[in-house]
Amino acid sequence: MYVAPTARGHGLGRHILQSLEDQTAVRGATQIVLKTGVSNHGALALYQNSGYTPRPSYVPGRDPLVNRALTKRLGD
Incomplete structure (x- = not known):
């Protein structure tokens, strides 16, 4: 998902x-x-403010210095 810079700060990302x-x-x-x-x-x-927590990459070979994987259980 992506919110254009001019539209940021209005809660659109959280809504999406x-x-x-x-x-x-x-x-x-x-x-x-x-x-x-x-x-x-x-x-x-x-993501962190929405309840997502870090997890190991789900794609082998991803560089943890570049990529971050996060997860969230639904219904919590």
Whole structure:
């Protein structure tokens, strides 16, 4: 997901993320796993503030100095 810089600061990212979580849960998923870059401080803050926690990469060979994987159990 991506929010253009000019549209940031209005809660759009949080709204999009919540909508994706809701749609995913309705379809029966119990967990979401995502990744972002270590330098993407805005995304990392959004995910962590939304209850995501760090986890090992789900793609073999990903550089942990560049990539961050996070997970969240749905319904918690």
